[in-house]
Amino acid sequence: xxxxxxxxxxxxxxxxxxxxxxxxxxxxxxxxxxxxxxxxxxxxxxxxxxxxxxxxxxxxxxxxxxxxxxxxxxxxxxxxxxxxxxxxxxxxxxxxxxxxxxxxxxxxxxxxxxxxxxxxxxxxxxxxxxxxxxxxxxxxxxxxxxxxxxxxxxxxxxxxxxxxxxxxxxxxxxxxxxxxxxxxxxxxxxxxxxxxxxxxxxxxxxxxxxxxxxxxxxxxxxxxxxxxxxxxxxxxxxxxxxxxxxxxxxxxxxxxxxxxxxxxxxxxxxxxxxxxxxxxxxxxxxxxxxxxxxxxxxxxxxxxxxxxxxxxxxxxxxxxxxxxxxxxxxxxxxxxxxxxxxxxxxxxxxxxxxxxxxxxxxxxxxxxxxxxxxxxxxxxxxxxxxxxxxxxxxxxxxxxxxxxxxxxxxxxxxxxxxxxxxxxxxxxxxxxxxxxxxxxxxxxxxxxxxxxxxxxxxxxxxxxxxxxxxxxxxxxxxx
Amino acid sequence: xxxxxxxxxxxxxxxxxxxxxxxxxxxxxxxxxxxxxxxxxxxxxxxxxxxxxxxxxxxxxxxxxxxxxxxxxxxxxxxxxxxxxxxxxxxxx
Numbered sequence: 001x002x003x004x005x006x007x008x009x010x011x012x013x014x015x016x017x018x019x020x021x022x023x024x025x026x027x028x029x030x031x032x033x034x035x036x037x038x039x040x041x042x043x044x045x046x047x048x049x050x051x052x053x054x055x056x057x058x059x060x061x062x063x064x065x066x067x068x069x070x071x072x073x074x075x076x077x078x079x080x081x082x083x084x085x086x087x088x089x090x091x092x093x094x095x096x097x098x099x100x101x102x103x104x105x106x107x108x109x110x111x112x113x114x115x116x117x118x119x120x121x122x123x124x125x126x127x128x129x130x131x132x133x134x135x136x137x138x139x140x141x142x143x144x145x146x147x148x149x150x151x152x153x154x155x156x157x158x159x160x161x162x163x164x165x166x167x168x169x170x171x172x173x174x175x176x177x178x179x180x181x182x183x184x185x186x187x188x189x190x191x192x193x194x195x196x197x198x199x200x201x202x203x204x205x206x207x208x209x210x211x212x213x214x215x216x217x218x219x220x221x222x223x224x225x226x227x228x229x230x231x232x233x234x235x236x237x238x239x240x241x242x243x244x245x246x247x248x249x250x251x252x253x254x255x256x257x258x259x260x261x262x263x264x265x266x267x268x269x270x271x272x273x274x275x276x277x278x279x280x281x282x283x284x285x286x287x288x289x290x291x292x293x294x295x296x297x298x299x300x301x302x303x304x305x306x307x308x309x310x311x312x313x314x315x316x317x318x319x320x321x322x323x324x325x326x327x328x329x330x331x332x333x334x335x336x337x338x339x340x341x342x343x344x345x346x347x348x349x350x351x352x353x354x355x356x357x358x359x360x361x362x363x364x365x366x367x368x369x370x371x372x373x374x375x376x377x378x379x380x381x382x383x384x385x386x387x388x389x390x391x392x393x394x395x396x397x398x399x400x401x402x403x404x405x406x407x408x409x410x411x412x413x414x415x416x417x418x419x420x421x422x423x424x425x426x427x428x429x430x431x432x433x434x435x436x437x438x439x440x441x442x443x444x445x446x447x448x449x450x451x452x453x454x455x456x457x458x459x460x461x462x463x464x465x466x467x468x469x470x471x472x473x474x475x476x477x478x479x
Numbered sequence: 480x481x482x483x484x485x486x487x488x489x490x491x492x493x494x495x496x497x498x499x500x501x502x503x504x505x506x507x508x509x510x511x512x513x514x515x516x517x518x519x520x521x522x523x524x525x526x527x528x529x530x531x532x533x534x535x536x537x538x539x540x541x542x543x544x545x546x547x548x549x550x551x552x553x554x555x556x557x558x559x560x561x562x563x564x565x566x567x568x569x570x571x572x
Binding site: 142143145146 | 492546562564
């Protein structure tokens, strides 16, 4: 039987605020464990949480970019469960009245555009971090150590409709969403560091069937690559169970990145019963329309708008997409173009040699002392004929490696093209003299030999000859 | 109206004796009866409310300040290791 896969995603993003969601502890990572904690976020009796305005602002900004309706009134709720990383034994979240609802995000999968519904955007507080002892992960650990620094930091949850139809679509959706969030500067969206997390609900149903099948929730997806892998594994498992006439049990499953399989949680599974009720210590958030309008005005150019603009500057669609997906690269292009460089040329260098260098050396462009002005300078030197393309690549490499200015590298190395045609003609004559056999072949009608002779010119000049001038002068020397 | 005390106790991770179960079942039944009497009120003209306090938008500027009560909070933990709270095995398996 043919099955159709149905996927919905819950994406959690850590918001870039200075302080926590409901108290003024610093919202920062890498500090000594349990130093950014206070009576409010550790749930001491008698404390009063107060909502962080900036967190609300960032969530509204996201909601607007996702075409959501910002609800006139939203309420925080207590979600009760017991886990050592949750000191209050409850998480302040939103339930019946979230901050925003009913939006969509357009994604493009292999050239096909799809509109994915957004059910809701809401705010909550994050839990702490556990360090397991006696095993690498929670299963099999003898004990665990709890660090509450992350407890109470602002978390935004974005829930999609079950509109995704393949693991690949789910991966593209998450990447598109993460990129949008980076453009909005609401989170740094790094899955490997946990600032963006993704839980996936997946079910299969016979093709043509309207009713959803039984779903499972896949957790522990820790990288963008893992989304597709985890869902492919779970999709396969569902298909195997269903095609053998079996039934899927609704449960939470953990993805193992090493074995690329999912496993159900062993031990007793309690049905979720979170006993939600409105958080009595927090009053409703009713964002005034003027405030929402102000926030809307802070939304800059969005990724898809930027892509359209790049295409308008004659950058190829695929290249434009690659650049837009990597905001620092796209920013670099804009800066270089502002300095007079041509967008398609800048795009080629960025996607080609510069990206290759960064990948090979595991460096970020921003970490190299190579501002857009340097690339603009390099491109000007090529355009003026001072540098050949080949030499320019060498200059680029040196600049990326040493952080020295392009001008200085070119001046110090004498790598500029030989513009003195008299000098070039002399070299051409030398080449003709020392390759009598090839000259004979050329004169006999084998025009392809010219390539060899030009190559000899390049060798003699260490690549400093302009290929066009070399060809012209060789022909002159051949008489 | 009666309530499933065993279920509620398990959700709250409370171990109750048989006598406590009886006591709390009676008390909870009285609370539910009170709620049931409130249900009888005509609220047709009263707008739904999600909160008891007639206030909204109590927001705090996003400013971080140093944490001064750290060691007092840590003192609550029965076992501290590497400045973290040590807890027993979370999942039996």
